Amino acid sequence: MSRDRGDGGRYTETVTLADVLGVFERVDGPVVTSGDIADALDCSRETGRRKLATLEAQGRVASRKTAGRVVWWLAEPPVDASEINPEDPIWELEPGASGEHTVSETVDEELYGGT
Incomplete structure (x- = not known):
């Protein structure tokens, strides 16, 4: 070249x-x-x-x-801490909970019909 x-x-x-x-x-x-x-x-x-x-x-x-x-x-852009809202209700959820319903707690039932 x-x-x-x-x-x-x-x-x-x-x-x-x-x-x-x-x-x-x-x-x-x-x-x-x-x-x-x-x-x-x-x-x-x-x-x-x-x-x-x-x-x-x-x-x-x-x-x-x-x-x-x-x-x-x-590279992933760094998270700007000023963009995190500590008042967001997402922080009140239990780990693994979706916030919509308890599917994450009953995933086997949802996927396999309770087997």
Whole structure:
């Protein structure tokens, strides 16, 4: 792949962080590798790894090394504590209760007719 140079002679960025995030929507499975990025965006594996590392530093993806390979996945956005309402009636429910009825307590009866 040939790379374009800008007016100052430096290489121009051809792979954006948004491009890398878009690859997560196009691959099968919940994780990608730098090779997946390279294949999808016609760039080097090193470029893919650097872009993924930048996204990880921003908290947008997470990674783990497994079997000699690093896999990356989309990170869950952190919960903003100010969005939690302690007055919400959900906090009064017993664990496992749905709040609508007691199906969660009688799941076998509901699914199998009492067997």
